[in-house]
Amino acid sequence: MGNRLLYAALVVAGLVTLAPFGWTLLSSLSDGGVPGWPLDPSLGAYGDLLRAIPFWRVLLNSVVVAAVSTGLQVLTSSMAAYGFARLDFPLKDAVFVVYLATLMVPMQVLVVPLFIEMRTFDLVDTYAGLLAPTVASAFGVFFLRQAVRQVPRELDEAAVMDGAGHVRVFASVVLPLIRPALATFTIFAFMASWNAFLWPLVILRSPEFMTLPLGLATLQGQFTTRWDVVMAGSVVSVLPILVVYVLAQRHVIASVARTGLK
Amino acid sequence: MSETTSPARALDEPAAAGRARPAAAVRAAGRRTAGARLRKAGTVVLFLAPSAVPLVLFTLVPMVGSLWVSLHEWNLIGAMRWVGLGNYAALLRDGDAWRALGNTVLYIAGYLPLVYVGGLGLALALNRVTRGRDLFRGVYFLPVVTSWVVVALIWKWLLNPSEGIVNKILALLGIDGPGWWTSDTWALPSVIIASAWKDLGFVMVILLAGLQAVPGDVLEAARVDGAGAWRRFRHIVLPLLSPSTFFVLVISCISGFQVFDQVYVMTSGGPAAAASEVAVERVYDLTFRYGRVGDASALSWVLFLVILLVTVVQVRLQRRWVDYG
Structure with a gap:
């Protein structure tokens, strides 16, 4: 195949990827969502969006929830990873197997009993109820444990000689050395939280607690679906993740590629 | 488990051996190892509990709960009725x-x-x-x-x-x-x-x-x-x-x-x-x-x-x- 043909195919594929985003942007700027010719762009749909849902609140919810959830997952997972890699305690292997077992249970099995549990604790329609099931990640523990095990033990021992305890060794020796793995896990956790839909849909009721995916989903159906407003909401919710993606693109893609290479 | 050179051991049991005056030393060492063991258990809990507690509460408990509910007829509000594998x-x-x-x-x-x-x-x-x-x-x-x-x-x-x-x-x-x-x-x-x-x-x-x-x-x-x-x-x-x-x-x-x-x-x-x-x-x-x-x-x-x-x-x-x- 000639190089030109190859590039032509790549460009067509790129257009197929980008065109839906472009059409979304155009639709959001057009009254009723149907771009006319000549183009008559207006920001009216964005104004209506702010009136249809408490948009800034929803955006803030998404940012805070994703940040808190990601931060807690990174903290709890890296601590457990250190525990499994560096501490000796009875039944360690058995405990680790239980951790792995929880990794296999899919959300759809958990969603109903979790809802019932949250109702018992009176946490339905609260931030706590939304966040509680996302503060720990068995995947994170497994993934980061691999990274901790690759840190040479001589480095901890040197710190121990200097009189450091486990907390110090963890925080000032191990954590800095597993930074690449932490970054990878942070990206995965943040994307998962930012895009989460099923659990927020089940646990939340009030617009003021909603995260972006949920807020957007409720937009359709309101006043027989104003597609220009829905598209405006899509544009605004893609923008933040787009910025993060453009800044961290290489790292994001490298992280995904690495998970496929065993 | 038994290797004493591991840093974990070295951290938790600092110099508990090799002293004079046997009886008192043994007693003191006993107290010290009991204290050390407690401290060691505390360290394990400190590192594992932040993930273990949520995983038990929000994954293991619901998992068992889901199995239990699947053996009942229930509408979320009323009483549960046992139906076995029905x-x-x-x-x-x-x-x-x-x-x-x-x-x-x-x-x-x-x-x-x-x-x-x-x-x-x-x-x-x-x-x-x-x-x-x-x-x-x-x-x-x-x-x-x-x-x-x-x-x-x-x-x-x-x-x-x-x-x-x-x-x-x-x-x-x-x-x-x-x-x-x-x-x-x-x-x-x-x-x-x-x-x-x-x-x-x-x-x-x-x-x-x-x-x-x-x-x-x-x-x-x-x-x-x-x-x-x-x-x-x-x-x-x-x-x-x-x-x-x-x-x-x-x-x-x-x-x-x-x-x-x-x-x-x-x-x-x-x-x-x-x-x-x-x-x-x-x-x-x-x-x-x-x-x-x-x-x-x-x-x-x-x-x-x-x-x-x-x-x-x-x-x-x-x-x-x-x-x-």
Whole structure:
């Protein structure tokens, strides 16, 4: 195949990827969502969006929830990873197997009993109820444990000689050395939280607690679906993740590629 | 456990040996080891509890709870009534549940070939160019970081039967476009198109990473030996790519059986809702729409067992075709 043909195919594929985003942007700027010719762009749909849902609140919810959830997952997972890699305690292997077992249970099995549990604790329609099931990640523990095990033990021992305890060794020796793995896990956790839909849909009721995916989903159906407003909401919710993606693109893609290479 | 040189030991039992005055020393050492043991247990708890407590509370407890509920008839509000395996037996005769499982399988059957062939094509093409590779790869990956809800909404608008751009383009070509997500026939294909568009970049990145591990000199040697492009692809590239292919297959099947977001956004509440209902959506509807919590829990366990079975079979079969070199 000639190089030109190859590039032509790549460009067509790129257009197929980008065109839906472009059409979304155009639709959001057009009254009723149907771009006319000549183009008559207006920001009216964005104004209506702010009136249809408490948009800034929803955006803030998404940012805070994703940040808190990601931060807690990174903290709890890296601590457990250190525990499994560096501490000796009875039944360690058995405990680790239980951790792995929880990794296999899919959300759809958990969603109903979790809802019932949250109702018992009176946490339905609260931030706590939304966040509680996302503060720990068995995947994170497994993934980061691999990274901790690759840190040479001589480095901890040197710190121990200097009189450091486990907390110090963890925080000032191990954590800095597993930074690449932490970054990878942070990206995965943040994307998962930012895009989460099923659990927020089940646990939340009030617009003021909603995260972006949920807020957007409720937009359709309101006043027989104003597609220009829905598209405006899509544009605004893609923008933040787009910025993060453009800044961290290489790292994001490298992280995904690495998970496929065993 | 018994090696005393491990840093863990060194940390927790500092210099408890080698003293004069035996009796007092032994007693003191005993106190010290008891204290040390307590401190050691405290360290383990400190490091593990932050993840263990939530995992027990929000994964293990609900898991057991779900099994328990699946053995009862319950509407979320009233008293629970024990029915044993009755819900599972009823499931076998429940046409709606079978249709939902069938739709889920259809979804995977449509989605998997699309993303694999498309992703492989893009990966092969990208592997042959150098200029602009990162740019193209970055663009193809863009839908992967976009949320399912946004992807579903974008495609719901593109595939809008009357106002959507796709049907307008088809009309220009003289084709009367289908009703897409409003049509019983086309609802599932609409979801499949949107999903494949989103995941193509993910599959491409995995396969490209696999391709880049294919040694160039092997291909060059085959070329020198007169192997044509197809034979090189079929007998060298594909086998060397089989671990990546296996990974894509397993991950896609697991996530395919759990498909929910895009189906819910695109078809739920619409005219083709029943015709395109998938398994997790059925679990959701049974719980929150019909108040049949026992049936929902039983269905979620059946779905879990199906996923487990499919994964185990794939892992078993991999020996026959996956080449780890």
